[in-house]
Amino acid sequence: MKKTNSQNIWLSRQKKDIFIKLxxxxxxxxxxxxxxxxxxxxxxxxxxxxKVIDLGASPGGWTQVIAEIQNNKNEIIAIDKKPMDPIENCRFIYNDISNFLKCDETLQRNYFDVVLSDMAANSSGHRFTDQINAEKIYYLAKKFALKYLAAKGNFICKFFRNSLEKTIVQEIKKSFNIVKIYKPNSSRKSSKEIYLIAIGFNNLHKD
Ligand SMILES: C[S@@+](CC[C@H](N)C(=O)[O-])C[C@H]1O[C@@H](n2cnc3c(N)ncnc32)[C@H](O)[C@@H]1O
Known part of the structure; x- marks a missing residue:
């Protein structure tokens, strides 16, 4: 089947991408x-x-990195609404985070030292819809972090530069000692993706 122009651009970008090769x-x-x-x-x-939990973990690149850092010695929890092939010492929970937050009885509150979220929705092709979906996902990850992080824990979360950025940063500063925004080298320059780095959770609620 003949490829469309955007499929061809995507393919040529994939071929040149150093991080895909690596x-x-x-x-x-x-x-x-x-x-x-x-x-x-x-x-x-x-x-x-x-103690690390990886939200939006599939296909598993981040989980592999965590396992490597920890020499496969700790149990990692990974969650995704898409399936994921097994990784040594990883307990995979196949669920949507919004469902999980409604009915979880398996994880202990205020337990994790690190909550990571690389969750992202598939692009709808409509800028406004994509922005709303990205905000919803960010707030899900934040809700998860505030529920499951231990005192002094850290939260790393993907989100996308938009009009809410300042509000998001101001809000999260109420619960963490240090908050930074970081764009890794491997994050494509053309992408609005950035990462929130929130260090030192200080807003523990045990109710
Ligand atoms: C960019 S990928 C993650 C890549 C992963 N960090 C890695 O290193 O391989 C984003 C993931 O977020 C997941 N995701 C998006 N929304 C979700 C939700 N509400 N609940 C669970 N997973 C979700 C998607 O299924 C997708 O697998």
Missing amino acids: SKVKGYRSRAAYKLLDINKKFKIIKKKS
Whole structure:
């Protein structure tokens, strides 16, 4: 079947992308692995013994990076609404985060040292709809982090530059000691994707 122009542009970009090549060589399931490697090199969020949960984990690049940092010694929890092939020492929960938040009885509150979210919705092709979906996902991840993070825990979350950025940063500053915005080298320059790095959770509610 003949490819469309945008499919051809996508294919040629994939062929040139250094992080796709590197991922293949290193056996990472996604180029996204390099974003977490970069974030962790700069902010030292994930330690050998941190209790980590990975939201929007499939196909598993970030989970592989966490497992590597921890020498496969800790149990990692990963959640996604898409299936994921097994990773050693990873407990995978196949669910949508919004469902999970409504009915979870499996995870302990205020337990994790690190909540990571690389969740993203598929593009609808409509800028406004995409923006609303991205905001919804960000607020789901934030709700999850506030419920499951332990005191002094850290939250790393993907979101997209938009008009709400300032509000998001101001809100999250109420619950963490340090908040930064970071764009890893491997995040495409053309993408509005950025990462919120929130360090030192200080807003624990046990009710
Ligand atoms: C960019 S991919 C994550 C890539 C992953 N970090 C890696 O390194 O391989 C985004 C993921 O978020 C997941 N996702 C989006 N919305 C979700 C939701 N509401 N609940 C669970 N997973 C969700 C998608 O299914 C998708 O697998």
